Amino acid sequence: MHEFSLRHLRCVNCKSELELQVFDESNEIDEGIILCKNCDSKYPIISKVPILWKDLVSYLSNRAQLGGHLMNNTKNLILKTMIRNSLAKINKNTDDVTDLEKRWVVTYKNSLKSRFYSHIKNSLEKIPKSKLVLEHGCSIGQVTKILGQKHEIVFGIDQSFVAIMEAKKINRKNMDFFVANSLFPPFGDRKFDLVVGLNVLELIEPLDFLKVVLSQVKGILILSDPYDFERGKNSVRVRLDPKSLRNELKKHGFSFIQKSKKPSFIPWKLNVNNRLSLHYQVDLIIARNSTRVSFGS
Numbered sequence: 001m002h003e004f005s006l007r008h009l010r011c012v013n014c015k016s017e018l019e020l021q022v023f024d025e026s027n028e029i030d031e032g033i034i035l036c037k038n039c040d041s042k043y044p045i046i047s048k049v050p051i052l053w054k055d056l057v058s059y060l061s062n063r064a065q066l067g068g069h070l071m072n073n074t075k076n077l078i079l080k081t082m083i084r085n086s087l088a089k090i091n092k093n094t095d096d097v098t099d100l101e102k103r104w105v106v107t108y109k110n111s112l113k114s115r116f117y118s119h120i121k122n123s124l125e126k127i128p129k130s131k132l133v134l135e136h137g138c139s140i141g142q143v144t145k146i147l148g149q150k151h152e153i154v155f156g157i158d159q160s161f162v163a164i165m166e167a168k169k170i171n172r173k174n175m176d177f178f179v180a181n182s183l184f185p186p187f188g189d190r191k192f193d194l195v196v197g198l199n200v201l202e203l204i205e206p207l208d209f210l211k212v213v214l215s216q217v218k219g220i221l222i223l224s225d226p227y228d229f230e231r232g233k234n235s236v237r238v239r240l241d242p243k244s245l246r247n248e249l250k251k252h253g254f255s256f257i258q259k260s261k262k263p264s265f266i267p268w269k270l271n272v273n274n275r276l277s278l279h280y281q282v283d284l285i286i287a288r289n290s291t292r293v294s295f296g297s
Contacts (some may be wrong), residue, residue: 001034001176005155006020006088008189014036017037018036019034019037030047034052040084041055043081044056047114047165049179051161052179054088056083060090061095061201063161067086080259085168101163102162104139107270107272109166110272111269111270114266114268115268116268123258125150125223132194133151133196134195134199134216135147135154135191135195136196139158141166141177143171144167155178157177157178157182157186183209184207194222198225199224199268201240202227202229202237205238206236207248217258220257220287221254221288224266225283227241254288255287260284263283267281
């Protein structure tokens with residue numbers, strides 16, 4: 001974690017300011033704890049990655065395998081104890097998503113040449129330079145990296161520690177990545193000039209997610225999704241389509257730019273392995289918050 005990030009972060013539980021306790025530091029903070037000045041919440045920094053979750057027990061509740069790995073590879077005794085105590089409180093019968101999250105990292109790394117990313121890059125080049133940018137569901141940071149080449153400060157958040165570890169390899173001084181839940185973001189009431197959320201609406205309750213991101217955007221919002229809502233027991237309750245999604249944005253004062261008023265069908269190929277590929281047609285929306293700061297179209 002870069003030390004400059006602290007001034008932009010707030011407690012997930014009470015939105016208060018945070019302070020830093022550093023245990024190990026190189027070109028950035030390798031190990032430490034982020035402390036809430038108000039409610040005493042504690043957030044670990046492990047392998048340069050802050051876990052900004054409501055509490056570590058709930059985060060590791062379906063990631064026991066990850067927890068064991070973190071405990072074995074953490075140097076500081078305070079952090080080791082924090083992880084060990086959290087693991088002792090979780091239900092061992094809960095399905096573990098660690099291997100699944102590892103497989104998704106491999107899939108995304110195998111799919112970097114998809115036409116989807118070149119299309120996104122072309123769209124992002126038309127967005128004016130801004131000071132503060134946030135990407136929800138950043139995964140391994142492919143799009144965040146593009147954003148970081150233009151904008152002043154760029155943050156990426158994702159639920160997967162494994163994905164964020166991969167994203168941290170990008171190693172740009174104006175970018176930082178955090179493990180966080182998009183429905184409980186670690187930024188308090190902070191506003192962003194540009195907010196991006198690509199292909200996440202089938203993974204997070206769409207209306208809940210929109211409520212969060214619409215409150216964060218003071219400039220431009222970029223969303224995309226293939227509307228692939230068939231996820232079995234993990235399916236979201238409310239399913240949006242191109243029309244209902246655009247209606248939600250219009251209802252909250254957003255206007256569409258870059259010809260995104262109508263649905264699009266951008267190819268997105270995910271290479272799972274050398275025998276299996278997933279092919280999607282993704283809808284891209286670029287919208288401006290007309291009730292706040294005006295940006296160029």
